[in-house]
Amino acid sequence: PSPQSSNSLSATVLLILCMTSSANGGNILVWYTEASHWINMKPVLETLIDRGHQVTVLTPSVSLFMKTNEPSRFRYEPFNVSFSLETIEAFMEEFLQFSIYEMNQMSYLQIYIRFMDMMKTNVQVSLKYLDGVMKSDTTMKKLKEGNYDLLLADPIYPGSDLTAEILGIPLIFSLRFSIANNWERLCGQLPAPPSFVPAAMSKLTDKMNFSERVWNFVFYILQDIVLDNVFWKELDKYYSEVKGTPTSACEMMSTADIWLMRTYWDFDFPRPFLPNFKFVGGIHCRPAKPLPEDMEEFVQSSGNDGIVVFTLGSMVKNITTERANMIASALAQIPQKVLWRYRGEKPKTLGANTRISDWIPQNDLLGHPKTRAFITHGGTNGIYEAIYHGVPMVGIPMFADQPENLSHMKSKGAAVIVDFNSMKTEDLRDAVNTVINEKSSKIDNENAMRLSSMHRDRPMSARDEAVFWIEFTMRNKGAKHLRVQAHELTWYQYHSLDVLGFVITVVLLLILLSIKTCKYCFRMCCNRKRKTKAE
Amino acid sequence: PSPQSSNSLSATVLLILCMTSSANGGNILVWYTEASHWINMKPVLETLIDRGHQVTVLTPSVSLFMKTNEPSRFRYEPFNVSFSLETIEAFMEEFLQFSIYEMNQMSYLQIYIRFMDMMKTNVQVSLKYLDGVMKSDTTMKKLKEGNYDLLLADPIYPGSDLTAEILGIPLIFSLRFSIANNWERLCGQLPAPPSFVPAAMSKLTDKMNFSERVWNFVFYILQDIVLDNVFWKELDKYYSEVKGTPTSACEMMSTADIWLMRTYWDFDFPRPFLPNFKFVGGIHCRPAKPLPEDMEEFVQSSGNDGIVVFTLGSMVKNITTERANMIASALAQIPQKVLWRYRGEKPKTLGANTRISDWIPQNDLLGHPKTRAFITHGGTNGIYEAIYHGVPMVGIPMFADQPENLSHMKSKGAAVIVDFNSMKTEDLRDAVNTVINEKSSKIDNENAMRLSSMHRDRPMSARDEAVFWIEFTMRNKGAKHLRVQAHELTWYQYHSLDVLGFVITVVLLLILLSIKTCKYCFRMCCNRKRKTKAE
Numbered sequence A, B: 001p002s003p004q005s006s007n008s009l010s011a012t013v014l015l016i017l018c019m020t021s022s023a024n025g026g027n028i029l030v031w032y033t034e035a036s037h038w039i040n041m042k043p044v045l046e047t048l049i050d051r052g053h054q055v056t057v058l059t060p061s062v063s064l065f066m067k068t069n070e071p072s073r074f075r076y077e078p079f080n081v082s083f084s085l086e087t088i089e090a091f092m093e094e095f096l097q098f099s100i101y102e103m104n105q106m107s108y109l110q111i112y113i114r115f116m117d118m119m120k121t122n123v124q125v126s127l128k129y130l131d132g133v134m135k136s137d138t139t140m141k142k143l144k145e146g147n148y149d150l151l152l153a154d155p156i157y158p159g160s161d162l163t164a165e166i167l168g169i170p171l172i173f174s175l176r177f178s179i180a181n182n183w184e185r186l187c188g189q190l191p192a193p194p195s196f197v198p199a200a201m202s203k204l205t206d207k208m209n210f211s212e213r214v215w216n217f218v219f220y221i222l223q224d225i226v227l228d229n230v231f232w233k234e235l236d237k238y239y240s241e242v243k244g245t246p247t248s249a250c251e252m253m254s255t256a257d258i259w260l261m262r263t264y265w266d267f268d269f270p271r272p273f274l275p276n277f278k279f280v281g282g283i284h285c286r287p288a289k290p291l292p293e294d295m296e297e298f299v300q301s302s303g304n305d306g307i308v309v310f311t312l313g314s315m316v317k318n319i320t321t322e323r324a325n326m327i328a329s330a331l332a333q334i335p336q337k338v339l340w341r342y343r344g345e346k347p348k349t350l351g352a353n354t355r356i357s358d359w360i361p362q363n364d365l366l367g368h369p370k371t372r373a374f375i376t377h378g379g380t381n382g383i384y385e386a387i388y389h390g391v392p393m394v395g396i397p398m399f400a401d402q403p404e405n406l407s408h409m410k411s412k413g414a415a416v417i418v419d420f421n422s423m424k425t426e427d428l429r430d431a432v433n434t435v436i437n438e439k440s441s442k443i444d445n446e447n448a449m450r451l452s453s454m455h456r457d458r459p460m461s462a463r464d465e466a467v468f469w470i471e472f473t474m475r476n477k478g479a480k481h482l483r484v485q486a487h488e489l490t491w492y493q494y495h496s497l498d499v500l501g502f503v504i505t506v507v508l509l510l511i512l513l514s515i516k517t518c519k520y521c522f523r524m525c526c527n528r529k530r531k532t533k534a535e
Helices: A001-021 A035-050 A084-100 A108-134 A138-146 A160-167 A179-187 A210-243 A249-253 A294-302 A321-332 A364-368 A379-387 A401-412 A425-435 A445-456 A462-475 A497-534 B003-019 B036-050 B085-100 B108-134 B138-144 B161-169 B178-185 B209-243 B249-253 B293-300 B320-331 B362-366 B380-389 B404-413 B424-436 B444-455 B462-475 B497-534
Strands: A027-030 A054-062 A075-079 A150-153 A172-173 A257-263 A277-279 A309-313 A337-341 A354-357 A371-376 A393-395 A414-415 B027-030 B054-060 B076-079 B150-153 B171-175 B260-261 B277-279 B308-310 B339-341 B354-357 B371-376 B393-395 B416-419
Touching: A001 A179, A035 A172, A035 A379, A054 B277, A075 A138, A084 A108, A084 B371, A108 A138, A108 A160, A108 A210, A108 A393, A108 B277, A138 A160, A150 A462, A160 A210, A160 A249, A160 B085, A172 A379, A172 A462, A172 B209, A179 A249, A210 A249, A210 B497, A249 B260, A257 A371, A257 A462, A257 B277, A277 B260, A294 A337, A309 A364, A321 B293, A364 A379, A364 B085, A371 A379, A379 A401, A393 A401, A393 B150, A393 B497, A401 A414, A414 B444, A497 B339, B027 B036, B027 B209, B036 B054, B036 B138, B036 B171, B036 B380, B036 B462, B076 B138, B085 B108, B108 B138, B108 B161, B108 B209, B138 B161, B150 B161, B150 B462, B161 B171, B161 B209, B161 B249, B171 B424, B171 B462, B178 B209, B178 B249, B209 B249, B260 B462, B277 B424, B277 B462, B293 B339, B308 B362, B320 B354, B320 B424, B362 B371, B371 B424, B380 B404, B380 B444, B404 B416
Parallel strands: A027 A054, A027 A150, A054 A075, A150 A172, A172 A257, A257 A277, A309 A337, A309 A371, A337 A354, A371 A393, A393 A414, B027 B054, B027 B150, B054 B076, B150 B171, B171 B260, B260 B277, B308 B339, B308 B371, B339 B354, B371 B393, B393 B416
Antiparallel strands: none
16 A cells, blocks of 8 residues: 555645635634734635635734734734733743743742733733724724624634624634643533543643543643633623623633644544544644755755754743853754754854754755754644654743643654753753664654654645635534534533432432332231241 | 535545555455445445455355355455355344334333344354354465455454454454444443433434433443343453453454444534544445436426335335335325335335336435435435435334434434334325425425535545545554553543542541641640630
């Protein structure tokens, strides 16, 4: 059996998807989002435009990544928010400082308190964004007059479900995950037995020993309690106010027709799911384009040793001079040439093999045949590009889902993780050498190739699948036949606790009845015997 | 958004699948099966041959439907079984007589006892078939020398998992369902919360009230107990004997790489599933071909009223004269022309509008634009052809899964059910008129069209998807990355009962400890107060 036929198949499907753009395309509204979420969304929107749909993006006046003045094929629907860009930048900076540096010197309790604080601020900021839409008559009027066929949203910013309901249009979510999959489980009804489905952010894998299973179980419960208090309570209040009637925000979230989950079994662990959950991890991946001439020259000069690609992502702009020097001197000790996306001052210890630049064509470099390893902070987008191109990783997790993402790659034998704050020159150097050269059960660059093959060997590419379900939902004005009845049940009905209670009661009553009957018979019997004896 | 682009897409995918047949095709072994299971399997095997694979079918010397002397493109691997065709025919006849006629006059207990009896016989027959493979050195030697890449099996006949293990090749199941989904749940680890997933054969839907949920819950348990006793116990014994070590047949079944489930959300209710469960209902469906000339003439003569297609399936060959007359006189009263597949004597009451024949091109008739309704026994294959072509149904369930299948169609508003034994002329006549003319929430021929659209509007046709995963499994020598870790857990681990026990114990201990501490503190406090008072 040859893999070529399947590859040529997907290539042709892609081609057809591009060619069959329909004349009467849909009218798609896209919910505002931020950072890597927006970076990830764009290729899908581009494909939708290629297929003849009109794409309108709700864009807040204040955003780190969404810029209405950039040349693009999207229509923008701008709305005002009542705070400045500096507020957002300051909050982001605080979050990064906390995650990367401060957290290491704090106790668990301190981390927890600080984290809760930041989550509360985050919810407040999110609701202020939502104010910009909900409480602006102009914006709501424009949205209503837009005659949209569908709302596409990353639910990381709440309110899209409420808006879809007000506009009376279907809703599709694109989501990496929520903490402990709280949203997917409680609102999406995604089943997640804690015995083999590790909670998102727990850093566990699907192979858990007893104590890990206990931790996973407790983690789910704790996160549900936390989110109930800092997230859902606030949202319920807001939603109820807007609708003028007591409203559960989670129930509103449950109205989503399709959940496009930005993961797949190459990245995540196989798990139970539902017909309206589609796993489209690597939605943004694409073949490498040729490099700029001077860069190609540099890459070719690496000879057989090849190159290492290094970036800490779009959010981390600065690291301390000390860390930069340490990293530079580690890189100077490896035989590969290194392309490092770095924006700070040139480190003193920078080796001749290392080239730093403000920006690198990450995907084109990862897809280059000379690439041997990827040093990454572990963002989902970057990891998926590495999976797509089959490049093993050295992970330096910085914040948010990055430690979790990298622990997945590590458990699949495609990454080694080093700690940003405590790592020494030799740690980073050895890690790079390990992922390139070692062939053990724990790490092997063939594992990265295997993940790449898993990723590509599927009936349809992730982007095509996402586009299919978006168009499907527009065509059918929803996707109700993929929706499980679990949505209509209470939690105790879902788990059959009422049924179990009833069945146990009946069984106990039957046992009691039979005991009573036996006793009665026994007594009658004895009485008769006694009587017989007495006679 | 236009549906055309998607339709043209699937058509082209089909075309490509046909064109990209690879030169170095795989070598596929197909497990023996019977009746509609074999009818269903053939189109997939044909497609696999079109794509350049070699297909070898294990064929018992005794079979109702598998004939090695029929001209076909399959290679046959015949093996001997130690009983006659008459034995099988007699058993089949007994089963049909029981299901269609006798069951109606029996009490639940009688039905249960008789059914258990037949199930036991069925298992014994199955194991005798298996003897023909396992205990024949010639057959086993031939299979080992066959160098197969994959074993494709409908698990209705046990032993394919054992054979796949002995041959060291991957295994793919094609399955409609097992009773109460016992195999899928217990061996395949398919999650099935009894609160919204109706057990197969329970005739329940996904919308259940309290008493239905109780019944569903109890049904799952009862069937598990029954199958444990009449099925698994026998299989465990047989498997253990062959392997020479205590073996769980269910664990052997769990080694299947992919489960191709012959259902989809058009026919079944949406439910949780796993990455290695692929829903390929309608795997055999295809566009209608032109009818024979005289039949086309008859069909066209129906004018605007159109035609009704009527068959009771490939298994039921005779019905009583009384029933035949009743049916014929009902059909005589409808304005449509009727094509009835009927093998008995010509009923006296046959109307001029009804044409009977030994055989009808069922799929081509169902796909004819003049077709208004389908009178069917409710076999899966026929129902899927009706779904594919969007034809509403009058169901006359006869045996096995037919009542279950038709109850699904009824709940989706695409069928009316009548009882074969008790129906009167007017019942059948009214049922046909209802499915053709009524437009209510319960039944509407537009519902059939909606099911058809659901069925066709998917990323890939069922057959293409099945073929993809068969080829995938050959390419990758299995599909291990789609396999959940649940397979490695015991039932109490799976349900986290050990974890729950531990957590509850810890919580209780903590409560006890704090009560003790409080009491101690309180006592100390009181003592001090008393002392103070005393002083």
